[in-house]
Amino acid sequence: xxxVLAPIRADHDxxxxxxxxxxxxxxxxxxxxxxxxxxxxxxxxRMVVNPTWLHQVQREDAELxxxxxxxxxxxxxxxFERHVVEGSxxxxxxxxxREHHCTQIVMGPLSPGRISERIxxxxxxxxxxxxxxxGEICEVH
Numbered sequence: 001x002x003x004v005l006a007p008i009r010a011d012h013d014x015x016x017x018x019x020x021x022x023x024x025x026x027x028x029x030x031x032x033x034x035x036x037x038x039x040x041x042x043x044x045x046r047m048v049v050n051p052t053w054l055h056q057v058q059r060e061d062a063e064l065x066x067x068x069x070x071x072x073x074x075x076x077x078x079x080f081e082r083h084v085v086e087g088s089x090x091x092x093x094x095x096x097x098r099e100h101h102c103t104q105i106v107m108g109p110l111s112p113g114r115i116s117e118r119i120x121x122x123x124x125x126x127x128x129x130x131x132x133x134x135g136e137i138c139e140v141h
Contacts, residue, residue, distance in 0.1 A: 035084075
């Protein structure tokens, strides 16, 4: 069984990702980790906002983000697990893929014309670079 990571991002095409996951599953059964990376808030925010409430809001946001893809995977009989982590998106995606021995990361195509990607590079590119630096063999799509 192939271990596949599918990070959820609002700026990526989830329909494309689902079709790609279906394609992989037709070739060989896959197990998908659906991952939501939530921002880690500074101590200043945590001083003003109740950390328990903040964690609950992040968990609810993550569940909403993951709901569509998880429902579609369930309807298609593709094995999956939901996970929520806090931190920097690229670093957490690469770390999660390493720790769970994923050989594929399915992120989907980027939305065109994002200024931040021109300045900092796309999230896909950042994840690819971090995975490559770790020495792991993992394709980013």
